[in-house]
Amino acid sequence: MQKSKTFRLTLLALALSLAGCAVGPAYQRPSAPESIAFKELEGWVPAAPADALERGPWWQLFADPVLDRLVAGVEVSNQNVALAAANYAGARAAVAQQRASLFPNVSLGLSGDRSGVRSQGAESSYRLNLGGSWEPDVWGRLRAGVTSAQAGAEASAADLASARLSSQGELASNYFTLRALDAQSALLTRTITGYERELQITQNRFNVGIAARTDVLQAQTQLANARSEALSLTRQRAQFEHAIAILVGKAPSQFALAPSADWKVAVPDVPVGVPATQLQRRPDIAAAERDVAAANAEIGIARAAYFPNIGLSGSLGSGGSRVGDLFSVSNAAWSFGLSAAQSIFNAGATRASVAGAEARHQAAVARYRQTVLNAFADVEDQLTATRVLVQQQALRRQASEAADLVEQQIMNRYRAGQVGYTEVVQAQFTALNARRSLVQVQADRQTVAVALIQSLGGGWQAGATP
Template sequence: MNALLPSSSLRAPGRLSLSALALAALLAGCSVGPLYHQPVTALPNNWKEQKAAEGWLPAAPADALDRGEWWKLFGDPTLDELASRVQVSNQNIAAAVANYANAQALVRGQRAALFPQVSLNGSGKRSDTGSTSPSNAFAATLDATWAPDVWGRLRESVNSASANAQASEADLASARLSAIGTMATNYLSLREADVEIGLLDQTIEGYERAYTITSNRYKAAIAAQSDVLQAQSQLATARATRLTLVRNRATFEHAIAVLVGAVPADFSLPPAAWKQTVPGIPTGVPSTLLQRRPDIAAAERSVASANSQIGIARSAYFPSFNLNAAIGSSASRVGDLFSAPNSLWSLGLSAAQVVFDAGAISASVDAAKASYDASVARYRQTVLAAFQGVEDQLTAGATLAQQEGMYREASEAADKTEQILLNQYRSALVAYTDVVTAQVAALNARRTLVQVQLNRQIAAVSLIQALGGGWQAGWMEGGVQPEPAQPATSPTPTIRP
């Protein structure tokens, strides 16, 4: 329905146009999409392994992770500096930042569709037919079009894009948490490698002395040549093991360089003291994990987006409307374009309704519902995996704390055994094979103790990551799960005002 009338008749259809706009505004308050409810998951009241971990894990204030910069809990200035560099220069984080900016732009683009579009067109030409004198023709038109969001399709598109943007924000937090966590693990492993290299240096010095002793005893015809060969083998093995540790340290250093956005050739970390701090980490109650884990928040936002897609698909059942208006003028002179006698205007409303599509719309709705169900399943699986991760790290932390005391006792006993047997060998009371066995046991015990100390720190980093690293989903504040709800399954949607 379109009208093209002179401007002098503008008042006549005034009531008609106002009625059409009022009808469009009324219909724009309706929506055919299902109401969204956060999926319900089973939440335990407490962590299963929390009680077993009590007494073995350090105590911590309840807000220790809320301060955000969790890596500072380890008390290492170098680690703090590297974490700052990761947040600025890591390329995975940079990509996540760009993805978030893209998602925000898409939201603005979808929101713009809710408003009318206005365009201005102008033209001018000069013609000569040959039989008359040349003439000029000028025209200017202002057009406005608006597709009122009668069934909520555009609003659901905005909601879907907004949910995707929030999911992208959570993905950014996940990328940051993963990058810093990986860097912290590599850094702590590098410092542990420094300690193990130091242990090997001390051990090699001891083996060199033992080799000298056996050589002197062999030259004096006191010991057999096999003692010298065993001492030589022990020394060569220790030196080879040290090279392996040096290689591992270089690998950790290269990995850290990439994480901070540097070329490995231009990055180095000199040996330094290893701070063996194991920070206390408050776990909170399980329900808070839904707000603190970025991957859970991203999965929940994906559910919200999928829910909006159902409404978008359902809106195709109903007619679409389009309002358009235009005012223009034409004249032979530019100065006459804006005079009333030369002005024309139009106001129209068009509607379109699908009459037959062989079930295409219904299939689209079913596909949207299936995608929603899949996103709910992924969300619940993400929650279950998150609970498992926390329980695993609680168990690991408590177990490693107990093991550290036991391995320290074993290392001290092995050191004493090594020294006793070496003294006995000098007095020709035991065979050198006993000394070798004691030396191997002592070195293994020292290295195992250091590795357990590292594993405690890595378990702390993993627990922090499992708890979300102090991140908070702003759109999920409150943490109370709603009542269960599923999208409607009837093929004919219900309009909700």
Template sequence: MSLLLNTCPALPRALSLLTLSLALSACAIGPDYERPEINTPAQFKQAVGWKAATPSDAYSRGEWWQIYGDAELNQLVGRLNVSNQNLAASEAQYRQSQALVRGARASFYPTIGAGVGLTRAGQGGGDSALSTSDGISVSGGNAATISKTHSATLNAAWELDIWGKLRRQLESSKAGFEASAADLAALKLSLQAELVQTYLQMRVLDEQQRLLDQTVSAYARALKLTQNQYNAGIVPKSDVSQALTQLKSTEAQAIDLKWQRAQLEHAIAVLVGVTPSELSIASRENAVPQLPMVPTVMPSQLLERRPDVAASERRVMSANADIGVAEAAWFPDLTISGSGGYRSSSYADWFTMPNRFWSIGPQLAVTLFDAGARSAEVDRSEAVYDQTVAQYRQTVLDSFREVEDYLVQLRVMEQESVVQQQALDAARHALRSLENQYKAGTVDYNSVVTVQATALNNERNNLTLLGSRLTASVQLIAALGGGWQVEQLQAEQKAEE
């Protein structure tokens, strides 16, 4: 059903409808957004006794990886932020959301178009006579007429947002834009955490490589000593065989680390956006950082610090606004349109006052019957909202679980490291004692080999545990949101506006 007024007396009525629409536009159909209720604990269960540190300036700015104090790591993360291809794809999706917001905002303004045309038309038929608009005519009983029309028009249309449909569409687009921005931040945080973990594990492998290389050198000296003792008739041939076996076994372990390190280096290359052949990270001494003191937050702050939680909530906001868009379809749309221009059958007097035309007026349109399509769309929108609420709550639950997991992991591994260090100290002491006894000839070489293997295993276990603690610290920082804050979404939205 529509009402179209295109005459001059209709102008007062159009103005009346415009005034009414502006009065009605103060409200918008559909529910206003409220954050879904979340049961937030007062504190993390595993934070009891946790040694929290005050964030450094770099950490508070979001450059959380600087807490490990490695300049080469900082440089690699900087390259990832610029060149990672997964990040580039997500950034392109973010720009798509920006464009959708601009498109939704543009719907509040009139659309204006213009056109120029030349039309030829014919009426009647027959071959006995012809009459044209150019003044050439031949009389006949079955005359045909061909006309030519020049036209130049200017059109304008403006849909008034009486029921808030356009505002709800803009609200949904803005929430989608913020969700996309949070998705980009979440992906960046995930990739940064992956790079930092990979880099730290590579440095732990470098330390293990140096340990094995030093052990190989020590075993080589022990083999030479044993061979000398065998040549002097002090020890049996079996001692030489055991010393050689110990040496070659350790050499094999040292060789095995090389492919593991190469794979980690290749992974870092892909993360920073280059082929493995383009990146080489040299091994260096004392490259494994000390375990940092990780700043922690209260559970209530976690909702504002995790970009994935923020993205999930923004999707709830978007779905809530879509309900209003669906409900607004039950109400009529009011559009004010106008057109004007010149129309003439000849080019010479085309733009003259007698050939001018214009029309203006409102159009009120409403759907009277759609077989339940609008009702189905409202139900679908409400179901989508319920789905996003459930997904948001699940994301929050997962975020709490992750923080609790890494807190308890770090605390337990700290206790484990104390015991592991005690075992390592004992193994080193036993090895020194047995080596002295073997040189004195009071024990056989089999005892020395056993203690050497125990000491080496404890050395490697100590480094492996350090690597696990470093990895857990990275995971905890990522679970706490890194240095990200939800205020960044508002800043990006203001910049867009």
């Protein structure tokens, strides 16, 4: 009895002492390309206050209640966000599953059967068994599995944040484009009304012999073209309205946005920090870094195959011909054992597995660094676009105001008989294009502001979980 007790204690002490070993490499965050400052920040006017993005959802910076309501629908109804949320829930379940492997597995079995022959009668037998097994994490393989699963879950959390930010940004861009189309439609409606009036005036002048037939035909052509452009805007608006419906998780037939000609262009000042801050804000960078951590843990799992698998098992059971015998101490039987298995030849499969894990880790590091570089370029692009569009808007406004004056002067000269109607058509065409270009550059400023916020990571913070 003393020997068996000593044997059990020895096995348990051996397993616990080996459980502190680990063969996986310690994780170190990979170095990333550095940038002291954004090149395109020269001449940038910082937002005031500088922490504007941290005071609430970023889309509220545009002060549009309709947009606020639509973005709220993305959180609960967008299917891409729902998919990412489901993937995150699955990743968390995988972590729990991996953690469970660190603990013993205990099972309870109860069986009973009755058998016999006709000449001897029947006999009953019952069996109660309590068994357990445990694989001590001798070489750190199981802990590496937990680490890998946890890093994968954190990457899934970042993917969820990225999917949410992407859907919110796409909705905001589509919404601002739709409102710009509304503004252009209102502009064309007023223009068409003016063209109709000019056609009637030209027709009256032709009827009394003052204007030529070609003047009437030119006025009719210009009016028809303007009406055709209005229909084209209607088609484009419908497409963006359908896209918004999908983003908020609704069928296009069940969604509608009323046109709004009263479009107020709000372009917020977006705070831009130092490049190092961006590494903490962007969810795609966080996801790429967590992928590196998971790949690093996989190296430890692969290396553990060089060492034997050690397992502990034990059981306690009893049996008898009656149910009451199951609880009799004299019928109890127990067993306790230690097992070890080691592959002694597999033609280099283990070595290849380790090399593959190390290669996947190197690939993950490269993807992480490329993601950082792409993020820097993305911000630089949006900063350039923001600065250029501000300058373009001022020039477009000047061009529109000048074209309006030319149009009015040419019309007055035509009515005085000093110029032909061709010059009127050309002046009106130029003025309309200048007005539409001004509307378009205003919309571009809003969509670029959205893109800049996205490139800075929106309101997502590193370490935050959904």
